[in-house]
Amino acid sequence: MTRDAVWSSPAAIDVENRLFRVLAVLRVVVLVNAVALNLYRADNFSHPAALAACIGAMAAWTGVAIWGYAVPRRRTLLLLAADLAVTAALLLATPLVKGPDFNTSVPGFWTMGALLAWAVHYRWAGGLLAGVVLATVDLVVRDDISQTVYGNAFLLMIGGPIVGFMSASVQRMATERDLAERSAAIAAERARLARVVHDGVLQVLALVQRRGRELGGEVTELGRLAGEQERELRSLIREEAAVVSPGHDQALDLVAELGKLERSESVTVAAPATPVEMPATTVGELVRVVRACLDNVAMHVGHDEPAWVLLEAFPDRLELTVRDEGPGIPPGRLEEASTHGRLGVALSIRGRIADLGGSAKLATGSFGTEWEFVVPRRGREVHQ
Amino acid sequence: MSGAQSAEAIRVMVVDDHPMWRDAVERDLANAGFEVVAVAANGSEALARFPAVRPQVVVLDLQIPAPGGVEVTAEIVRQDSSARVLILSASGEHADVLGAVKAGAVGYLVKSASREELVDAIRRVARGDTVFTAGLAGLVLGEFRRMSEAPSSPRSAEPQLTDRETEVLRMVAKGMTYKQIAQRLVVSHRTVQNHVQNTLGKLQMHNRVQLARYAIEHGLDEE
Numbered sequence: 001m002t003r004d005a006v007w008s009s010p011a012a013i014d015v016e017n018r019l020f021r022v023l024a025v026l027r028v029v030v031l032v033n034a035v036a037l038n039l040y041r042a043d044n045f046s047h048p049a050a051l052a053a054c055i056g057a058m059a060a061w062t063g064v065a066i067w068g069y070a071v072p073r074r075r076t077l078l079l080l081a082a083d084l085a086v087t088a089a090l091l092l093a094t095p096l097v098k099g100p101d102f103n104t105s106v107p108g109f110w111t112m113g114a115l116l117a118w119a120v121h122y123r124w125a126g127g128l129l130a131g132v133v134l135a136t137v138d139l140v141v142r143d144d145i146s147q148t149v150y151g152n153a154f155l156l157m158i159g160g161p162i163v164g165f166m167s168a169s170v171q172r173m174a175t176e177r178d179l180a181e182r183s184a185a186i187a188a189e190r191a192r193l194a195r196v197v198h199d200g201v202l203q204v205l206a207l208v209q210r211r212g213r214e215l216g217g218e219v220t221e222l223g224r225l226a227g228e229q230e231r232e233l234r235s236l237i238r239e240e241a242a243v244v245s246p247g248h249d250q251a252l253d254l255v256a257e258l259g260k261l262e263r264s265e266s267v268t269v270a271a272p273a274t275p276v277e278m279p280a281t282t283v284g285e286l287v288r289v290v291r292a293c294l295d296n297v298a299m300h301v302g303h304d305e306p307a308w309v310l311l312e313a314f315p316d317r318l319e320l321t322v323r324d325e326g327p328g329i330p331p332g333r334l335e336e337a338s339t340h341g342r343l344g345v346a347l348s349i350r351g352r353i354a355d356l357g358g359s360a361k362l363a364t365g366s367f368g369t370e371w372e373f374v375v376p377r378r379g380r381e382v383h384q
Numbered sequence: 385m386s387g388a389q390s391a392e393a394i395r396v397m398v399v400d401d402h403p404m405w406r407d408a409v410e411r412d413l414a415n416a417g418f419e420v421v422a423v424a425a426n427g428s429e430a431l432a433r434f435p436a437v438r439p440q441v442v443v444l445d446l447q448i449p450a451p452g453g454v455e456v457t458a459e460i461v462r463q464d465s466s467a468r469v470l471i472l473s474a475s476g477e478h479a480d481v482l483g484a485v486k487a488g489a490v491g492y493l494v495k496s497a498s499r500e501e502l503v504d505a506i507r508r509v510a511r512g513d514t515v516f517t518a519g520l521a522g523l524v525l526g527e528f529r530r531m532s533e534a535p536s537s538p539r540s541a542e543p544q545l546t547d548r549e550t551e552v553l554r555m556v557a558k559g560m561t562y563k564q565i566a567q568r569l570v571v572s573h574r575t576v577q578n579h580v581q582n583t584l585g586k587l588q589m590h591n592r593v594q595l596a597r598y599a600i601e602h603g604l605d606e607e
Contacts, residue, residue: 199447202474203402206495211408213498227496237477255478264496270518270557272526273478308518308559312525315533323558370558 011174013072019120019167020075024066027113031062034110041104050097054090054106061086065113075121080114084130087114091137100143111138115156119164127160198237205230209264227264235260252283254318258290258311266304267294271311276318278377282356286320286375289352293322293371301326317358318375325368393419394510397439399430399456400472401448405495409443409472409502416503427451431459439467441510443502444489446473446480454483461488468509472502482523485584486591491515514581521557524583525550531590543586552579 006012035055038045045051061083068079090107097106105111111134119127135153142149205226212223235256253275262269278286290309297307301324310321349371353360358375396418400406403425410420421437424430426449434442442460446453457469469489473481481492491509493502494517505515516524528545545553555565562576569576 195447199474200402203405203495206474207405207408209496210498230496264494268518268559270520270522270525270559271478272530273482273523274526274530306559308557310518310522310554310557312522312554313529321554321558323560 006172006175009175009178011178012171015171015174016075016120016167017072019170020069020117023113023116023120024069026116027062027066027110030108030110030112031058034058034106034108037104037108038106044102045097046099047097050093051106054093054097057086058090058107058110062110062113065117069117080118080121080126083114083117084133087111088133088137091134092141095141102142105138105141111156112159115160116163119160120167122164123168124161124164127162127164128157129160131157131160198233202230202233205233224265231262231264235262250280251277252280254278254283254286254311257283257287258309261287261290261294261309267307267309269309269311272313276311276313278318282375285352285356286318286373289349289373290320290322292348297322297324297326297369300329313377315377317377318373320373320375321370323368323370328364328366328369329362393417394441394506395419395421395437395439396441396443396506397422397424397430397434397437398443399424399427399448399453400443400445401425402445405445412499412502413443413506416499418503418506425449427453427456430456434460434467435463438464441468441470441506443470443472443506444484446471446477446484452480454480454487457484457489458487468512470505470509470515472497478523481520482527485520485524486527486587488588490584492517492520494519513577514584516556516580516584518557518559521553524587525553525557527587528583543590545583545586549579549583552576553583556580 035058038051038055042048042051065079065083068074087107087110091105091111094102094105094107115127115130115134118130122129135156138149138153138156139145208226209223209230212219212221212226255271255274255276258269258271261267294307294309297305301307305324305326307322307324310319310323312319312321350360353373353375356375357378358373361372361374363370363372396413398406398409398413398420400409400423406423406425410423413420421439422433424433428451430442430444430448431451444453444456448456451459453471453473457471460467460469468491469484470491470493471481471484471489472493472495474495485492491505491514493505493515497505508515528543528550532544552565552569555568556562560568562573562580565576566573
C-alpha cells in the first residue's frame with residue numbers, strides 16, 4: 001500500500017474525523033478561556049474597541065473552522081492556510097491592541113486550534129510548520145523575551161510535530177487493522193465456500209460410486225473411479241484442515257498422513273479427531289511401515305480385500321495397528337524370506353520400527369494378520 | 385431381503401440439502417419397506433417438520449445449511465429422547481462427526497456405504513442399537529483418551545471406560561464385526577452391543593453434564 005493510500009483509506013479518514021471532532025470541542029473551550037481572560041483584564045487594553053473586534057474575529061473564525069473541518073472534502077490547504085493566517089494576524093495585532101509592553105497575547109491558548117489542525121491533517125511536518133510560524137510570530141511581536149514566552153514558543157515547536165506524529169501513527173494502525181480484518185474475513189469466506197464446494201463434489205462422487213456398484217457392468221468402473229477421486233479429495237481436505245501450529249516447521253500431523261492411505265473400497269483408517277503431531281521424519285517412517293503392511297495385504301490376501309488401520313495416541317506413546325482378515329502368514333515364511341537375503345517384512349517393517357525405538361508385535365493365523373506397533377513419543381513435552 | 389413389513393414400517397425422516405441424494409435415499413428406503421414420513425433440505429426445515437411427523441429414525445447429513453447437523457441432532461434428541469439420529473456424511477470431517485455423536489446421534493455411516501448397509505443401519509438404530517464404523521470407534525477412543533489426559537479439576541470426574549469397554553471399542557476400531565468380537569471374547573452378541581452402547585452413553589452423558597455446568601457457570605440456567 002502506498003503512502004497516499006494509507007492516509008486516504010476509509011479507516012484513516014475515520015480517525016481524522018474523530019480527531020477533528022475532538023478538536024472542535026477544544027476550540028470552543030480555548031475560545032471561552034481566551035474571551036474570559038481578555039474581559040477580565042479589559043482595563044489593561046489601550047484600545048477596547050480593537051479588543052472587541054479581535055474577540056469577535058476569534059469567535060467568528062472558531063465557528064468557521066468548526067464548520068469547515070467537519071467534512072473531509074472541506075479540509076483544503078486554503079482552509080488550513082486561512083486558519084494559520086487568522087491566528088498569526090491576531091498575534092500580530094496584540095501590540096496594537098494592548099500596547100507594545102504586554103505579557104499575554106490576545107488569542108493566548110486559542111492558537112492551539114490552528115496548530116493542532118495542521119498537525120492532524122498534515123501530520124508531523126504540518127505540526128512543525130505551524131509550530132514554527134506561530135512561535136516566530138509570537139517572538140517577533142514582543143519587545144523582550146521572558147523565560148515564559150520562550151517556553152511557550154518551544155512548546156509550540158515540539159507539540160506540533162509530536163501530535164502530528166501520533167495522528168499519523170493512529171491513522172496507519174487503523175488502516176492496517178482494517179486491512180487485516182478484511183483479509184481475515186476474505187480467508188474465512190473462501191474457506192467456507194471451499195467447504196461447500198468440496199462437500200457438493202464429495203456428495204456427487206459418493207452417489208456415482210454407490211449407483212455404479214448397484215447397476216453393474218461398465219458403470220461399475222465409473223463408480224470405482226469416482227470412489228478413487230472421492231478419497232483423493234477427502235484426504236486433500238483433511239490435509240488443509242490440519243493446521244500445524246507455527247514454530248515447529250518439522251512437525252506433521254500423523255492423522256492426516258495416515259488418512260491418505262484410506263481406500264473407500266478396502267482400507268479403513270481409524271484415528272483420533274484431534275491432530276497427532278510428530279516430527280516429519282517419524283511420521284514418514286510410520287506411514288512407510290503402514291504402507292508396507294497394506295502392500296502385503298494387497299499382495300498376499302487380495303487387491304480389494306479389506307484392511308484396517310487404527311492409531312491411538314497416548315501421552316507417552318503411539319499405538320498403531322494394521323489388521324486384515326486374510327489366511328494369515330504361514331509359519332516360517334518370514335524367517336525363510338530373510339534367510340534368503342530378501343528384504344522382506346522382517347527388515348522393512350521391524351527394522352523401521354526398531355529405529356524409532358519402538359516395538360512390533362505380529363499375530364497371525366486363520367483369523368488373519370494383525371501387526372501392532374508401539375512407538376514412544378519423544379520430545380513431546382518440548383512442543384507443549 | 386424383504387423388509388416390507390408394512391404393519392410396522394419404520395418411520396424415517398431424511399435430511400439432506402442435495403436433492404439428488406435426498407431422492408436416492410428416499411427411494412431406496414421406500415423400496416426397502418420404510419415409511420419416509422418427511423424430507424428436509426436444511427436444518428430449519430428439519431426442526432420445523434420433526435415435531436409434526438415424529439419419525440423414529442432421522443437420517444441426517446452433517447453439512448446442511450444452518451442450523452448444521454450437530455445442532456439439529458442436539459435439538460431433535462432434546463425434543464424426543466426416543467428419536468434415533470443416524471448420521472450420513474460425505475466429507476466425514478472428524479470434528480463434526482464426533483460433535484454429532486456427542487450431541488446424541490447413535491450411528492454414523494459414510495455416504496459411500498452401500499444401500500444394503502444403509503438399510504441395515506436404519507433397522508439397527510430403530511431397534512435401539514448403535515451403528516459404529518471403525519472410523520467412529522477410533523474417534524470415540526481418541527476422545528476418551530483426550531479427556532483422561534486433560535488436567536481434570538477434582539470436582540469434574542471425567543468419564544472413564546472400563547477395560548472391557550476399551551477392549552471392545554478397540555476391536556470395533558480395528559474393523560471387527562460384533563459377531564467376530566463376541567466369538568473372540570466368548571460373550572454374546574448382545575453383550576458386545578451393550579458395551580458399545582455404554583461407551584456412547586458415557587460420552588453423551590459427559591457432554592450433557594459439560595453443557596449443564598457451562599450453563600450454570602455462565603448464569604444461563606436462570607430463565
